[in-house]
Amino acid sequence: MNIVVCAKEVLDVSQIKVDPKTNKPILQGIDKKISDIDKNAVEEAVKIKEKLGGKVTVVSVGPSEAREYIKELLAMGADEAKIIPLDDTRDYNVVSNLLAAVINGMEYDMVLCGEASIDLFSGQMGPRVAQKLDIPQITYAKNVDAEADKLTADRDLSGKKVTVESPYPVLLTVTKEINEPRLPSLMEILGAANKPIETIDPSSLEAEVEAGTKISDIKGVAMERKNVIYKDDIDEGIKELVDNLAKSGALG
Amino acid sequence: MVLIYSNEKNLTLEMLAKGRELADEQGKEVTVVLIGEDEADEYIQHGADKVFVAETDLKNFKVEEYTQMIANIAEKLGSETIMIGSNKDGNELAPRLAAMLNTGCVTGCTDIYFKDGELTTERVVYSGNAIAVEQFTGKPHIMTIPSKLYDPLPADSSRTGEVTKESVDYKTFPSEITNIQVMESEGVNVEAATSIVSCGRGFKNKEDTKMAEELARLLPGETLGCSRPLSADMKWFTEDHWIGLSGHKVKPKVYIAIGISGQIQHIAGMRDSDIIVAINKDPEALIFKSADYGLVGDLYEVLPKLTAAIKEKMA
Ligand SMILES: Cc1cc2nc3c(=O)[nH]c(=O)nc-3n(C[C@H](O)[C@H](O)[C@H](O)COP(=O)(O)OP(=O)(O)OC[C@H]3O[C@@H](n4cnc5c(N)ncnc54)[C@H](O)[C@@H]3O)c2cc1C
Ligand SMILES: Nc1ncnc2c1ncn2[C@@H]1O[C@H](COP(=O)(O)O)[C@@H](O)[C@H]1O
Numbered sequence: 001m002n003i004v005v006c007a008k009e010v011l012d013v014s015q016i017k018v019d020p021k022t023n024k025p026i027l028q029g030i031d032k033k034i035s036d037i038d039k040n041a042v043e044e045a046v047k048i049k050e051k052l053g054g055k056v057t058v059v060s061v062g063p064s065e066a067r068e069y070i071k072e073l074l075a076m077g078a079d080e081a082k083i084i085p086l087d088d089t090r091d092y093n094v095v096s097n098l099l100a101a102v103i104n105g106m107e108y109d110m111v112l113c114g115e116a117s118i119d120l121f122s123g124q125m126g127p128r129v130a131q132k133l134d135i136p137q138i139t140y141a142k143n144v145d146a147e148a149d150k151l152t153a154d155r156d157l158s159g160k161k162v163t164v165e166s167p168y169p170v171l172l173t174v175t176k177e178i179n180e181p182r183l184p185s186l187m188e189i190l191g192a193a194n195k196p197i198e199t200i201d202p203s204s205l206e207a208e209v210e211a212g213t214k215i216s217d218i219k220g221v222a223m224e225r226k227n228v229i230y231k232d233d234i235d236e237g238i239k240e241l242v243d244n245l246a247k248s249g250a251l252g
Numbered sequence: 253m254v255l256i257y258s259n260e261k262n263l264t265l266e267m268l269a270k271g272r273e274l275a276d277e278q279g280k281e282v283t284v285v286l287i288g289e290d291e292a293d294e295y296i297q298h299g300a301d302k303v304f305v306a307e308t309d310l311k312n313f314k315v316e317e318y319t320q321m322i323a324n325i326a327e328k329l330g331s332e333t334i335m336i337g338s339n340k341d342g343n344e345l346a347p348r349l350a351a352m353l354n355t356g357c358v359t360g361c362t363d364i365y366f367k368d369g370e371l372t373t374e375r376v377v378y379s380g381n382a383i384a385v386e387q388f389t390g391k392p393h394i395m396t397i398p399s400k401l402y403d404p405l406p407a408d409s410s411r412t413g414e415v416t417k418e419s420v421d422y423k424t425f426p427s428e429i430t431n432i433q434v435m436e437s438e439g440v441n442v443e444a445a446t447s448i449v450s451c452g453r454g455f456k457n458k459e460d461t462k463m464a465e466e467l468a469r470l471l472p473g474e475t476l477g478c479s480r481p482l483s484a485d486m487k488w489f490t491e492d493h494w495i496g497l498s499g500h501k502v503k504p505k506v507y508i509a510i511g512i513s514g515q516i517q518h519i520a521g522m523r524d525s526d527i528i529v530a531i532n533k534d535p536e537a538l539i540f541k542s543a544d545y546g547l548v549g550d551l552y553e554v555l556p557k558l559t560a561a562i563k564e565k566m567a
Contacts, residue, residue, distance in 0.1 A: 013379040014516045014538075025382040096351060118379050118517075121497060122359040124347035127315070131351035136316055136427035139344040152430070156484065157340045158491045159437050166427035177485045210390070212356025217385040218377065223523050229540055231548035235557065241529065241545050242561045250447065250506035250527055251566055252472040 001054035001146065001168075003045040004103050004111045006129065007038035007073055008089065009066040010119040018220030025220045034069045037114030039076070039181035041174050045112050046077035046182075048146045054109075055079045059102055061086050061095045067197055074192035075184035081197045084205070092124045093212035099125070100132030101207035102200060109168040110151070115140055115175050126173035136166045139173045255326055255392075256300075257285040257345075258337025259313050265298050265404035267335045267397050270364060272299040272405060274333060277366060285325055287318060296413035299405045304329070307419040312429050313341050319348045320422035326353065331392050333371065338396035346396045357394040358386055364395065379497055380520025400443060440492045442477050448504045450477035450495060450522070451488075454511015454532065454551050458488040463551075464510055467559045470566065477502065477522075479512050496521035511551050514539025531555060 012031045019026050045056045058073050058081040060066055070081045084098050103111060111133070113126035123139070130137035143154040155162045156175055184192070202209065230237025245251055254271045258264045264284060275282045281301040286292065288310065292303035306321050322345070326334055334349070336342040338360050350357035362383070363374040370387045373395060377384045442448060449468040451461045461476075468474050476493055483494040495502055497520040507525035511532065512518060519542050522528065530543040533550045540546040547554050 011378070013381060016378050016381040018381065025378060091356075092347065092350070093354070093356060116498070120377055121379060122347075122375075123343055124350070124357060124359060127344050127346075127348040128351040131319065131348045136425045137344065137348065138427065139315075140340060159435050161431075161433040161435065162429060163431035163433075164427055165430050170427065175484065176480075208354070212350065212354075212390060213358060213386045213388050215384050215386050216372075219383045219385065221376075221380065221382055221523070223519075223542060225528060225542060226544040227540065227546070228544065229535075229546040229548060231535055231546075234547060234549050234554060237547055238554070238558050238561045241547065242558070242565050244545065245506060245527070245529075245562070246565055248505075248527060250471075251562065252447075 001052045002108045003056045004108045005041045005045045005058050006113045007058050007060050008035045009062045009069050010035045013118050018222040023220045035117040037176050040178050041112040041114050042073045042076050043179045043181040061098050062089050063087050071192050074195040075189045084200050084202050091211040094209045096128035097207040100129050101205040111171040113173045115173045130171035135169045137171045138164050141172045142175045142178050253331045254282045254333045255331040256335045260337050263337030263399050266402045268299045269402045269405045292415040297407040302414045305417040315344050316425035317422045321420045323352045324420045334392050334394045336396045338398040342396050346394050350394045356388045359396045361395050379516045437492050438490050442500045442502050445475035445504050446473045447471035447506045448475050448477040449508045452479040452512030453481050463555050470562050479518050
């Protein structure tokens with residue numbers, strides 16, 4: 001089974017603050033990491049490889065420093081990685097065309113993506129890549145049973161569970177709940193240093209790279225709260241809190 | 253031409269209100285696409301100029317085939333703006349459609365307007381920390397629109413329009429839906445609630461969330477919410493209670509978060525609440541940064557006391 005996992009480097013969104021003067025999010029100096037659910041995708045791929053044999057390849061469009069973070073995925077059990085360097089990865093047309101072009105040039109049975117990334121959270125990439133590859137897509141997979149010739153997945157939709165069966169090749173997007181990504185051991189981390197990471201020049205790919213949208217502004221969303229914290233005398237705290245709630249009319 | 257599609261009727265009617273406005277600003281028409289259903293008149297009464305009914309044997313929404321049908325209809329009608337309902341089906345359809353038509357797509361729009369003559373969208377990015385203002389660089393424009401963003405236009409029975417019924421070509425994909433299990437919904441509408449008592453993983457088992465229910469019962473609306481793991485993972489609560497980036501966005505007068513750590517993706521769903529109260533045993537919990545009032549303590553001790561105190565106050 002040849003499994004491709006699409007994974008992305010993102011800003012650690014939990015660290016982002018809004019500059020009160022400019023009302024813009026401050027994006028400098030924020031740590032980076034692999035988008036959370038992409039690790040679930042790698043975990044699922046490695047599990048399937050453990051069951052059926054084969055190879056797991058991570059493909060990522062992102063800045064060249066993404067290498068550092070991709071290594072974590074190799075330590076989790078992926079066999080190799082391909083990075084297509086691009087500084088601004090926000091345009092879905094451009095990135096999906098590049099991903100599809102790389103995957104098209106590989107032997108693959110299955111492509112895995114996260115249900116959504118933590119920075120853009122749009123869930124666009126999986127369906128776009130599936131369309132470009134002209135293969136079926138199974139989004140929001142919460143349970144996957146891969147067999148040699150076909151795959152069955154339960155999709156977790158709001159208020160509905162839909163079971164889908166598909167032959168290969170097929171693209172899946174996985175939910176956060178599908179599994180618990182493993183923490184690689186020190187040995188695995190060291191071992192990952194020898195796994196191949198190939199850099200592919202985007203201009204060497206036959207892919208259209210015309211943007212579909214342009215972001216003209218990013219406005220920060222700030223939140224002001226009173227932050228009155230009761231920790232020492234809880235009984236007194238509860239009393240004050242209830243008085244305040246009553247005063248504000250929140251108790252009806 | 254503005255094209256509107258959703259497999260949820262209320263979403264179609266809501267989008268129709270906005271689609272009508274966008275079309276009028278440009279002197280264009282609005283077409284509603286229905287796949288496999290044919291109550292067309294209602295959409296005309298609510299603002300559509302045309303209804304295109306695609307006839308098909310497909311029994312269920314299947315994205316690969318639906319994408320091709322909508323792409324064919326959009327090309328046939330020369331659609332410049334395509335509005336798709338932002339439910340899970342719509343959000344996997346729209347980007348696939350965008351890839352097929354080689355165009356831009358913005359999912360989960362929170363605002364749509366013309367700016368300097370250009371169609372402009374806004375959506376939440378960075379898990380709730382920011383809003384991206386985005387324009388399209390080509391056509392058609394594809395957007396997905398969440399429910400309750402717009403109110404449907406009142407029905408006008410004097411409106412007339414054109415209804416077309418046709419079968420549309422598509423190739424069949426080898427994947428197959430083998431089972432659909434509808435989970436019972438409790439019909440809770442957290443989005444409209446005036447107060448919400450919300451449970452997180454601090455609760456040790458489902459039974460214990462009864463304590464939160466008791467508190468909720470004292471407050472206007474009696475509404476219970478929860479964090480993602482309690483719904484998506486543990487299944488203690490149906491999806492309609494789920495609050496956050498990937499769940500429901502709420503704006504009650506008071507939001508009481510109990511045993512919730514306050515990760516950004518949860519905050520994204522409740523940051524518009526008037527008053528936020530948090531109970532958490534960890535004094536360092538992130539939730540306190542997003543709270544007006546915080547009680548540091550074990551919920552098993554604090555929650556019954558808070559409930560008793562509110563009961564007493566209201567007596
Ligand atoms: C793309 C993406 C989308 C997501 N969307 C959502 C979303 O829509 N909604 C959402 O909620 N999450 C969402 N999440 C998950 C989110 O990041 C958090 O993992 C989740 O909100 C944590 O839920 P929790 O606070 O209930 O659990 P935990 O983070 O485990 O927190 C439990 C808290 O309970 C406290 N606690 C434990 N015992 C007690 C006790 N006895 N008394 C008092 N306090 C106690 C602990 O101190 C802790 O702070 C998303 C994540 C991703 C990556
Ligand atoms: N630049 C990228 N490189 C590789 N995979 C990506 C990239 N962007 C998004 N993805 C994949 O698409 C999923 C959904 O991302 P998004 O469409 O941004 O919500 C992610 O979880 C990844 O699996």
